[in-house]
Amino acid sequence: MISAGDFRKGITFEMNGEPHVILDFQHVKPGKGSPFVRTKYKNILTGATREEAFNPSDKFPKAHIETKKMQYLYSDGELYYFMDNETFDQIPLHYDQVEEALKFTRENDEVTVKFYKGAPFMVESAQFVDLVITDTEPGFAGNTAQGATKPATVETGFTLQVPLFINEGEKIQIDTRTGEYLGRSKE
Numbered sequence: 616m617i618s619a620g621d622f623r624k625g626i627t628f629e630m631n632g633e634p635h636v637i638l639d640f641q642h643v644k645p646g647k648g649s650p651f652v653r654t655k656y657k658n659i660l661t662g663a664t665r666e667e668a669f670n671p672s673d674k675f676p677k678a679h680i681e682t683k684k685m686q687y688l689y690s691d692g693e694l695y696y697f698m699d700n701e702t703f704d705q706i707p708l709h710y711d712q713v714e715e716a717l718k719f720t721r722e723n724d725e726v727t728v729k730f731y732k733g734a735p736f737m738v739e740s741a742q743f744v745d746l747v748i749t750d751t752e753p754g755f756a757g758n759t760a761q762g763a764t765k766p767a768t769v770e771t772g773f774t775l776q777v778p779l780f781i782n783e784g785e786k787i788q789i790d791t792r793t794g795e796y797l798g799r800s801k802e
Contacts, residue, residue, distance in 0.1 A: 619652045620671030627659070627678035627731075634659040634678035634731050642671070659736045662711055681730040687720050687738075697728055697738070706735055716740040718773040719791045740791050745800040746770050747786050751777065764796075 617628055622640045629635070639655040651668045658664075659678070685697040685706075694707035695717070706728075710717075716726055716738040724744075729737040751767035764776040769789070777796045781787065786800035 616674045617677050618671065619654070619669035619673040619675070622652055622654055622669075627680050628675040629678045630675055633661075634680075636737065638664065643668075659731050660734075678731060681733075682727050683730065684725055685728045687722060687724050687726055689722055697726070697735075700725070708735055708738065712736060713738045717771065718794070719744045719746070719771060719789060721746075721771060742791055743788055743797065744791055745786050745788050745802050746773075748777070748781065748783050751781065751783050753782065 617626065620642075622628075622637050624637055624639060626637045627634055628637075635656045635658055637654060637656050641653045642650065643653055644650040650671055652671055653666070653668050655664060655666045683699060685699055688696040688698050688705065690696070694709065695713045696705050696707050698705050708728075712735065713720075719740040720726055720738075724740070726741075727739045728735050729739070746769040748767045749770050752765050763779050765779055765781075766774055767777040767781060767787075768774045769787070773789075773794070775789065775794055775796055777787065781796075781799075786802060788797040788800050789795065790797055
């Protein structure tokens with residue numbers, strides 16, 4: 616069992632016999648009244664999202680989720696194909712199942728695919744990825760006292776803010792949980 620007070624992004628729970636995953640949460644302690652947890656969650660089977668407030672002491676059964684390391688192979692425009700690294704079986708997934716991971720995943724990259732009762736429902740990229748910048752304004756040194764940034768697009772098509780001194784063609788490290796620049800790649 617998991618209580619609503621322990622909700623975090625990515626945690627899975629069962630409600631009304633169906634599995635759900637937490638997309639966003641906020642613990643709220645109003646001046647008057649009792650505290651509550653404002654939660655945005657997604658039904659794993661249907662893909663429907665809802666927002667709801669729970670009492671922190673509400674308890675839910677934890678949904679048993681399997682994870683497998685798989686390799687992203689390619690997309691045919693509609694489906695995205697992943698291969699099991701052990702059995703070499705390939706599974707096709709729809710865009711809504713892979714949307715977040717694709718921001719940081721290139722072909723042949725290893726990802727984690729989550730399954731509920733044998734059916735895949737979500738793909739996660741590695742927590743930190745190193746990607747090459749394909750498009751940004753020319754870099755220049757100086758004027759960094761203000762922490763100034765500029766937009767940059769990486770090889771997967773994702774756009775993020777980077778410091779002014781970063782140039783096109785450089786490899787940078789990104790935190791996939793927040794989509795933020797961490798520094799130049801050490802590779």
